[in-house]
Amino acid sequence: MCGRTHTLLLLLLPLVPACAVPHAPPANGISGLERVWIEALGVDEWPAARAVERSLRRLPEVAEVTVELSTNLVTIVPRSDTEFGFAAAADAVRAAGYRPGRMWLRARGDVVAADGLLRFHIAGWKEPLRLGARPEPGLILFDAAVRFSSDGVSLWPQHAPAL
Amino acid sequence: MRRPLRSFAALLATAIAGRAQLHTVDAAVGSPELPRLSEQVDYVTTAHVFGLTADTELTWSPTTWLEAGIEQPWYRRRVAFGDPASGRLRDTLEGRGDMVLHSKLALLRENAIAQSDSLSLLMELSLPTGAHDAAVAGVELPRRQQLGLGATGAGLGIAYTAVRYRERTSAAFVWRHFGNHDGFDPGEELELDLAWSYRLQPRVFDASAPEPEWRLCAELLGKYRTDDQERSRGMDGGGSEIHLELGLYCQANGWLCLQSAVRVPLYADLGDPFGNTWIGCTFAVQVTF
Numbered sequence A: 001m002c003g004r005t006h007t008l009l010l011l012l013l014p015l016v017p018a019c020a021v022p023h024a025p026p027a028n029g030i031s032g033l034e035r036v037w038i039e040a041l042g043v044d045e046w047p048a049a050r051a052v053e054r055s056l057r058r059l060p061e062v063a064e065v066t067v068e069l070s071t072n073l074v075t076i077v078p079r080s081d082t083e084f085g086f087a088a089a090a091d092a093v094r095a096a097g098y099r100p101g102r103m104w105l106r107a108r109g110d111v112v113a114a115d116g117l118l119r120f121h122i123a124g125w126k127e128p129l130r131l132g133a134r135p136e137p138g139l140i141l142f143d144a145a146v147r148f149s150s151d152g153v154s155l156w157p158q159h160a161p162a163l
Numbered sequence B: 001m002r003r004p005l006r007s008f009a010a011l012l013a014t015a016i017a018g019r020a021q022l023h024t025v026d027a028a029v030g031s032p033e034l035p036r037l038s039e040q041v042d043y044v045t046t047a048h049v050f051g052l053t054a055d056t057e058l059t060w061s062p063t064t065w066l067e068a069g070i071e072q073p074w075y076r077r078r079v080a081f082g083d084p085a086s087g088r089l090r091d092t093l094e095g096r097g098d099m100v101l102h103s104k105l106a107l108l109r110e111n112a113i114a115q116s117d118s119l120s121l122l123m124e125l126s127l128p129t130g131a132h133d134a135a136v137a138g139v140e141l142p143r144r145q146q147l148g149l150g151a152t153g154a155g156l157g158i159a160y161t162a163v164r165y166r167e168r169t170s171a172a173f174v175w176r177h178f179g180n181h182d183g184f185d186p187g188e189e190l191e192l193d194l195a196w197s198y199r200l201q202p203r204v205f206d207a208s209a210p211e212p213e214w215r216l217c218a219e220l221l222g223k224y225r226t227d228d229q230e231r232s233r234g235m236d237g238g239g240s241e242i243h244l245e246l247g248l249y250c251q252a253n254g255w256l257c258l259q260s261a262v263r264v265p266l267y268a269d270l271g272d273p274f275g276n277t278w279i280g281c282t283f284a285v286q287v288t289f
Helices: A002-012 A015-019 A046-057 A086-095 B002-013
Strands: A033-041 A062-068 A073-078 A099-114 A117-122 A129-131 A141-149 A152-157 B036-045 B049-063 B066-081 B089-096 B099-112 B115-127 B153-164 B167-178 B189-201 B213-225 B239-251 B256-268 B279-288
Touching: A033 A086, A046 A062, A046 A073, A046 A086, A086 A099, A086 A141, B115 B167, B213 B256, B239 B279
Parallel strands: A129 A152
Antiparallel strands: A033 A073, A033 A099, A062 A073, A099 A117, A099 A141, A117 A129, A141 A152, B036 B049, B036 B279, B049 B066, B066 B089, B066 B099, B099 B115, B115 B153, B153 B167, B167 B189, B189 B213, B213 B239, B239 B256, B256 B279
């Protein structure tokens, strides 16, 4: 019995890293990030779409990927049990051989004031993200453009082209 | 066989270019995510030769700016030559040709929505892996008629590709130099290829209902070659040729692509004793992993 348990544990051992959550898990349960859209510029044929999809799927925080060839718009369904790495998604597009363009998100959360600045706190995330402009009051579902700068990620109220 | 088939062998050295065109090199470096395996079968006839070439190529991009490939042709040629009145010599040559290692270095890549411009440096190295001492009726064939040149060659070129929605246009220029082997020094080669393709279907891609991509492709394949040298003596055979190729391309899905094309000569002054090329047909299968 003890030997069997030992064998079973040895067999299951390689699965442990795969089960481990590789990115920061949401602090309070389920992530409020519902969709991320990113432009993969230069994608012009099915194999190219497949390359971008494969590269993005390799990210642990990505659940589903759909590439729209005519608009070069990639729709990402993020995993709800981990925070999403926006820069990692852009890097994945770049690693596939294409240029990451604009990025948008749709998320549930609330606007909070921190360090004298307004920030958007995606539900379940540890740290709020900087806001480039004040969103509409009474926000429930936030559509925003994601922009990168030396200060990190900032969100600007804007609908993705797909919406 | 001497000139036209060698010309086609050299054409095949830059063949399986992918991205709609069959022979003109596409300047865009392939995605590191997708290694490609291609098999291209080329059938060509001249006045006295029937030739079949099966060309296998594996291409992979270790980075987003560098693509590398290895290509191995296999030839089967039925030759008949000599004076018909005094009896013609006939034989079949079969075997592998010269292996080609090639790479593409991205110099420029500008991407926009469904548009791109690529400029790349092309480099290739041909290795004398093909037999070059075959004989017909006890007579050793001249080197140009052999399956391999017997000489190592190096090529350098540049390619440009522009994608504008449904259109793709490419231009590639390659210069090749071969070393001397057993007193035979193949002539220098210059190649200028142009390709234009148009996506017939779908007019607009729809991710929710993917359908095969069909393209029509036209290529203009030009080549100029200097005379060969044998034991420091100049030989005939240099010249130029231009071919027009029309092809159909079907990207069935994200991993399978089928291509076919017909090629006709527009101009040839290579002075080949075996006759100029009449018509060529190509069929290619490309799998991306």
